[in-house]
Amino acid sequence: MATRTRQSQRRTEALSRERIVEAAVELLDAAGAGGLTVRALTERLTTGPGAIYWHVGNRGELLDAATDAVVAAALATESAEAPDTPQDEIRAVALGLFDAITEHPWLATQLAMQLSRSPLGSVTPRIFESIGQQVRALGVPERNWFTATSALVHYILGAAGQNAANARVLGPDVDRAEFLAAASRAWEELDPEDYPFTRAVADQVREHDDREQFLAGIDFVLTGITTLHPPTGPQ
Amino acid sequence: MATRTRQSQRRTEALSRERIVEAAVELLDAAGAGGLTVRALTERLTTGPGAIYWHVGNRGELLDAATDAVVAAALATESAEAPDTPQDEIRAVALGLFDAITEHPWLATQLAMQLSRSPLGSVTPRIFESIGQQVRALGVPERNWFTATSALVHYILGAAGQNAANARVLGPDVDRAEFLAAASRAWEELDPEDYPFTRAVADQVREHDDREQFLAGIDFVLTGITTLHPPTGPQ
DNA sequence: ACCTGAACACCGTTCAAGT
C-alpha cells in the first residue's frame, strides 16, 4: 500500500450513479446478493452512506440498476454479424443471456425477483422485444406472436436460472467433470422406490454439456412453435 | 381480547418444527419473503427466538422447509384420476405447480434461489422425477430423457415464476381485466423506435389467459420433443 | 449540488440460565 502523498489520490474521479452501479456489480460478482451491502459499498468507494443515498434511492433500486446494466450489455453484444436465420438470432440472444447468468450467477435470482414484480422493469421488455422480433421474422401468424414469444422467454429465463446452479457451485476453480460426477453419484443414491427415473438418467448428467442442452430446449420450443403455428404467406 | 383465565391458554399444543413451518408459510403468504422475520414468528407463536432456533437451525433452512412443504403438497394433489395420457399427466403436474405459485407468489423467487444453489435441495428432484416418468411413458428414446425432461422443467419453472408477477400485483382484490388493460396501455406507450414488436402485441396482452398461455407453452415443448425425438419401439 | 458521519430502528443469531 503506497503511502499516499498530499495529492490525496483524487478518489477515482468523484462519485456518480454509474460508478456506484459498477461497484455494485463487482460486489455482486464477488459475493452474491448478500455481498452487496451499503457498508461494503462505502468502503470500496471510500465514502459514507449519505453519498450513496444521494445518488441511488435505496438498495433495491441499486440491485435493479445492476441487473439492468448487465442484461443490457449482454443483449448489446450480439447483432453485429451477418443476417442469420431468425432461429439463429434467437439462439444468439438466448445464449447471450445464458452466458451472462453463468458469469453473474446472482442475475438468475435477481431476474426472477424483478419479473415477479409489478409492471415491467426495463429488463423484461428488452428481452421480450429482441426475441419477439425474430418470432415475427419466423413467419408466425400475428395472433400467436404473444404466446410464442412468451414461451421462448419463459424457457430461456427458467433454463438460464437453473443453470446458474452449476456456475455458482463450480466457481472459477472447481473441476467441472468432478462436480458432475458427484452430482451423478448423488442421483444414483436416491431411493429407488421414489426416484426410479432420476436414478435412471444419473449417468446422462455426468456427460451432458450445459450450453448444448440449453440449445436443445430452445429447439424444442422453436419446433413446437413452427409446427403448431406454421407460417402464413409472406411475413 | 378475552381476559385470559388461569388456564393459560395452552399455547396451541407446544412447539414443533411442523408448527413453525406452518406459521412461516402463513407469514410468507401474508407479506412475502420480507415478512418472514424471526421476530414476527416469535409473536405469532408467542415464544422467544431461542425456541425457534432450537427447532430450526436458521432462517434459510426455514425458508427451504416452507418451500418444500408447499411444493410437496402441490405435487401430491394430482394423480388420483384415471390414467390419462402422458401429455395430460405432464399438463396436470405443470398446472399444479403453476397454481401453487399463483397462490404463494413468494414460491417463484424461492424456487429460483433454491435451484441456484448447490447439489439438489429436495424440491428439484421431486419435480424432475414426476415429469421424467411421463417423458419415459411418452416413448422418448432413453438417451434423450435427460434433455427432454430438463427442457420441460425449465419451461415450467420459468413460466410459473414469470406469472407470479401478475399474482403478486393483482392480489386477491385488484380487478384482473383492469390490470391487464393498464399493462396493455403501458406497452402501447413504449418508444416505437425501440419496441415495435412489444407495442404490436399490446392488445394480445389484454385478452390472454394465463393458464391457457402457460399450457400452450407446454404444448410447444411437448410437440418439439415428440417431433425431434419420436418414440422408438415399445417404451 | 454533493458529501460526511453519527444516529435510529430493525434484523438474524447466540447463549447462559431456567424448567
Place this chain on the structure above:
DNA sequence: ACCTGAACACCGTTCAAGT
C-alpha cells in the same frame, strides 16, 4: 429435552451539518 430473554454484531436508511 425444551424454552426464555437479554445481548451482540450487523444491516438499511435518515438527516443535520458541512463544503
